[in-house]
Amino acid sequence: MHCRHSRTKFTEDQLKVLIQAFDQNPYPGYAIKQKLALEINIEESRIQIWFQNRRARHQVQKRPEHEEDLEASQDKDQPVEKTQSKEGRRCRTSYTSSQLHTLNTAFVNNPYPGIESREQLAKDIGVPESRVQI
Structure with missing residues (x-):
């Protein structure tokens, strides 16, 4: 969904x-x-x-x-x-290894997350939702 x-x-x-x-x-x-x-x-x-x-x-x-x-x-x-x-x-977004690990894990679990998931993930790792979407 x-x-x-x-x-x-x-x-x-x-x-x-x-x-x-x-x-x-x-x-x-x-x-x-x-x-x-x-x-x-x-x-x-x-x-x-x-x-x-x-x-x-x-x-x-x-x-x-x-x-x-x-x-x-x-x-x-x-x-x-x-x-x-x-x-x-826009400047290229740099991620820490911790942020990358979180993003990779989230992608493996769900490669097409909805807006709520992306917003929560963005909040968790401290980047804008638009960067999580990209």
């Missing part, structure tokens, strides 16, 4: 901040998402998902319907995602 994270409800003010940030850069790095998380008081992992969903929605809306539109869209610059440097990425 898969248990999902409950849907995040954003306030109007939070959405204004997120939309403004998205308009400036639809592919923000970890540092920017962390800054937004502190500014609007939402977990960085939830902000990451919001950006993924927003990008997906925008790509569906921009899909060309005709051949000439397709040719015209191919002339544009490459998306930022492909040219983005590694500077914007």
Whole structure:
């Protein structure tokens, strides 16, 4: 049985901040998402998902319907995602041998844990749930 994270409800003010940030850069790095998380008081992992969903929605809306539109869209610059440097990425998470042992044991017992299991595991070893999920 898969248990999902409950849907995040954003306030109007939070959405204004997120939309403004998205308009400036639809592919923000970890540092920017962390800054937004502190500014609007939402977990960085939830902000990451919001950006993924927003990008997906925008790509569906921009899909060309005709051949000439397709040719015209191919002339544009490459998306930022492909040219983005590694500077914007999250730092690699380092684990202690104790944390790795706990993670490995949990994986052997259940390779597809639900959100509750991941949250408990994250709490037990002292890392964010998003890192346990990865």
